[in-house]
Each structure stands twice: as C-alpha cells, then as structure tokens.
Amino acid sequence: MKTVIRNTTIADKLLFLILITASVAGIFFSREAMPQGPDIVITVDGKPLYTLPRDKDRLVSIPGPFGDTVVEIKDGKVRVKEAHCPNRLCEKQGWISRGAIVCLPNHIVITVGGKAGDLPRGIDAVTG
Amino acid sequence: MKETRPAEQRAEETMKKSCGGQAILLAVLLLFAVSCSKSPGVYRKTKPLMDTLVTITVVASSDKEADAAIEKAFSVIERFGDKIDFFKETSELAAINRNAGVSPVKVSPETLGVIERAIYISGISDGAFDATIGPEIKMWDFYKKIRPSDDAIRHNLSLVNYRNIIVNRDKSTVFLRKKGMLMDLGGIAKGYAADLALANLRQSGIGAGIVAAAGDIRAFGLKPDGTPWNVGIKNPRQKSDADDLMATARLSNKAVSTSGDYERYFIEDGRRYHHILDPKTGYPAGQCRSVTVISDDGIFADGFTTAVFVLGPEKGMKLVRDSGVDAVIVDKDGTIHTTLGIKKMVTFEDGH
Numbered sequence A: 001m002k003t004v005i006r007n008t009t010i011a012d013k014l015l016f017l018i019l020i021t022a023s024v025a026g027i028f029f030s031r032e033a034m035p036q037g038p039d040i041v042i043t044v045d046g047k048p049l050y051t052l053p054r055d056k057d058r059l060v061s062i063p064g065p066f067g068d069t070v071v072e073i074k075d076g077k078v079r080v081k082e083a084h085c086p087n088r089l090c091e092k093q094g095w096i097s098r099g100a101i102v103c104l105p106n107h108i109v110i111t112v113g114g115k116a117g118d119l120p121r122g123i124d125a126v127t128g
Numbered sequence B: 001m002k003e004t005r006p007a008e009q010r011a012e013e014t015m016k017k018s019c020g021g022q023a024i025l026l027a028v029l030l031l032f033a034v035s036c037s038k039s040p041g042v043y044r045k046t047k048p049l050m051d052t053l054v055t056i057t058v059v060a061s062s063d064k065e066a067d068a069a070i071e072k073a074f075s076v077i078e079r080f081g082d083k084i085d086f087f088k089e090t091s092e093l094a095a096i097n098r099n100a101g102v103s104p105v106k107v108s109p110e111t112l113g114v115i116e117r118a119i120y121i122s123g124i125s126d127g128a129f130d131a132t133i134g135p136e137i138k139m140w141d142f143y144k145k146i147r148p149s150d151d152a153i154r155h156n157l158s159l160v161n162y163r164n165i166i167v168n169r170d171k172s173t174v175f176l177r178k179k180g181m182l183m184d185l186g187g188i189a190k191g192y193a194a195d196l197a198l199a200n201l202r203q204s205g206i207g208a209g210i211v212a213a214a215g216d217i218r219a220f221g222l223k224p225d226g227t228p229w230n231v232g233i234k235n236p237r238q239k240s241d242a243d244d245l246m247a248t249a250r251l252s253n254k255a256v257s258t259s260g261d262y263e264r265y266f267i268e269d270g271r272r273y274h275h276i277l278d279p280k281t282g283y284p285a286g287q288c289r290s291v292t293v294i295s296d297d298g299i300f301a302d303g304f305t306t307a308v309f310v311l312g313p314e315k316g317m318k319l320v321r322d323s324g325v326d327a328v329i330v331d332k333d334g335t336i337h338t339t340l341g342i343k344k345m346v347t348f349e350d351g352h
Helices: A002-007 A010-033 B004-016 B020-036 B063-083 B092-098 B109-124 B131-137 B150-159 B189-203 B298-311 B313-323
Strands: A040-044 A047-052 A058-062 A069-074 A077-082 A099-103 A108-112 A125-127 B041-049 B052-060 B165-168 B173-176 B209-213 B216-220 B229-234 B245-251 B254-260 B265-268 B271-274 B288-295 B326-331 B336-338 B346-348
Touching: A040 A058, A047 A058, A077 A099, A077 A108, A099 B052, A125 B209, A125 B216, A125 B254, B041 B063, B052 B063, B052 B189, B063 B109, B063 B189, B092 B173, B109 B131, B109 B165, B109 B173, B109 B189, B109 B298, B109 B313, B131 B150, B189 B209, B189 B216, B189 B254, B189 B298, B216 B229, B216 B298, B229 B254, B245 B254, B245 B288, B254 B298, B288 B298, B288 B313, B298 B313, B298 B326, B313 B326
Parallel strands: A125 B229
Antiparallel strands: A040 A047, A040 A108, A058 A069, A069 A077, A099 A108, B041 B052, B052 B209, B165 B173, B209 B216, B216 B254, B229 B245, B245 B346, B254 B288, B265 B271, B288 B326, B326 B336
C-alpha cells in the first residue's frame, strides 16, 4: 500500500480528485433532477401546466376538446370535479392523496407527490 | 465500460514514465470515454394510454435508441387501445356491441386475438371470467355509490354468457348472438397490450425491459447488473405509505398482473362493493381481497387474475395449478395462499 502511495504523481492525485468530484457531483445533480415534496402536478398534452401546493384549497379549470375539466384541491387531496368526456372515468376515480388520475380524452394527467410513474426505491414496476 | 479498459492500461504505462502532462491529458480522455461509452443504461418513459398510465422501461445503449423504441411501442399500445375502447364509438369493440343480435363485425387480427383468448380463459375457468359482463358492470357506479336493484341485476344476467360470442376465424368476424349483449375487454386488454408492446420492443432490438400497462406487467431480459427486475405487489389493505407493498417479485421473461377489491369500490352498510363481478350472480365476488398471477404471457396473467378472484382461493388455486401458472391469493380474511413456484420468485414483507 505504501509503495502505491509513494508512486503516485501529482497527475495521479489530480486524476483521483477529478474522479471523486465527478461522482459526488453526480449525486447532487440527480437530487436536483428529482424534486421532492408532495405537490400536485397537472399535465396537459404531456406538458406540466400547473404545479400546485396540495395544502391550499382551490379549483382549477382546464380547457380541452370536451370543454372545461374542473380539478378540485381540498384538504390535501385532489379530484376531477367535473369532466365532459364520454366516459368520465377520471371523475369516477374520486379523491386521491397519492398516485395519478388520468383523463385520456382531454389529455390530462394529475399526479400527487412526484411525477407520473414514480416508483419506490429498488422497485422497477408495481402490480396491483 | 469495455472501451475504457485499454485507456486505463495505457494510463498506467504512461505513469511509469512519470510524465505528468500526458497523465492529465489521459485522465481527461478517460473521463470523456466514461461519459461517452456505450455501456447499457436503464431508460423509462410514462404515457397516458388506455385510460391509465403506461410505463415502458428499456435497457439501451443511448437515450436516442431507448426513446425511439419506447415511442414505437407506445404507438402499438395506442392503436390497439383505440380498437378495443369500450367508450369510443369508432372502436371495433363498439361496433361489435352495437351489432349485438344483428350481424357479425369484421375486426383486426389483434381484436380477434384478444377475443379468442378471452373465450379460452372463460372456458377453462367455467365462466368465472366472462368478457360479456358488460350489461351488469355498466349499471354500477363505484364513485357515485350506485348499486343496481336486485331485479335489474337478475334481468341482465341472461345477457352474460361467453358462449354467445361467435368468432369466425376465416372471415375474421365477431358476433354477439343476443341483442343487448355488451362485451367489455377491460379484464384482459391491458395484459395483451403489454404482450404486443413487448414484441415490438424486441423488433426494435431491445433485449431487456418492462412494459407496465398500469398493474399489468411484462418483464423481459435482465437489468444491466445481471439481476432480474423487481416488481412490487400492492398490499390490498394499505394503511400508510410505508406498507404500500406486500411483496416483491424478481422476474425475468414473465408477466404479472393483479386484481383487487380496492381499485374501484364503495362501502355501504359495512359491505364492500367492488368492480370484480361474478358473472354467475352479477354481484361483486366476495372470496378474495387480491389475486396476483405470474405467467409467461401478459394476456393470461391478466385474464387469470379475474377468473381466480371470482373462483376464490380453493377453486382458484386448482385452476392456476392445472394451467401451469403461479399465483398469490389474499383471501377475504387476509390469509395468503401461494403456488410452489412463488417461493423462488417472491419475497414477502414482514407481517405478510
């Protein structure tokens, strides 16, 4: 071990420094890329249109091909209060405090806490 | 990472000469090589399709390769989803339902394929799974807590019978024999969509990944570290975020699906009314909380979960054993029943 250390040049030390900095920076970058917090995100046509705190009650109207879809946030939960699409599955889903509501005809996805398709640690998919 | 090895060796040789400048240059080159190397990575994308969220994960050597393959697979699911959409007037399924008791309807090979398999699962489960449950399910509204009258349920039962789905393979037509019959492929279509998407990913040269049409999942190949994919199984009676999952399955080249009484339901007078109806009674099946099936194909995993849920733990276990698939059944009291094959694939959380 001692000979290894003795044989290292300044260049070697610089190399280690660069490698260590790069790996540590990686940790911070990935943290930055995944914001935490239980915000409610409303995505329309694949673009996040609203990011709303879940602790503030409000109604949001989103225009779409089938008229306005009304999203309600109350007591930390979210629901589709009014939808005018043919199946209205989103409205039937009721209040959620985690996960996602999908309204396909209106191209709206509402997610609570993180982005759509987020998974627990070490898990690649969830069934059920 | 393979490409970086010769660079490292060269770096060692250079260092013997103690030539600092060259070593730094090599260090920079090495970093460059690491960031540009074509070592396989895991890429994931989610899209709302088939009234749910579909997530596709692939192992690919670049973002570009992954994105192209995933988008192609998404479009396969979208096209199939449009054909069998119960609510879309222009779908092939809507045409079949509109022409119930009137005339056979010509359909695409995918629609014919999913209906033939639906009939097969109905047959081997003695009607515990039945795609003609439409007239019953449409009377319920689990959000507004609307329960149909006993009379209405009894009346519509005469329209529920998979034997009245007439498939003509040569002409590629489907006919519902009685007027008023309604086919709903919701209990099987997402599993089939996962199968179709996986075949398409393979065509694009993807060797490993996961197609997850909500909870209907097909995992293939291995992760870049050589281990199988980890698929969490939801706890049917979750109390907090911490006990969200009851178990984890390690899967490669397998399909897994789950049906539970916690997905769409309401509780009235202490009784739980949920969306998995027994085709023989028209009422929610009461013997299970959740059923997870692991099989080779998505469509069978998806179809079997409903069949086993309706049959209950005893008859359901017999069906899965006879069919050569594996299952985890949580019965109405919370007791877990598993096939022998589950031991090798599934690890349960403490308390389950």
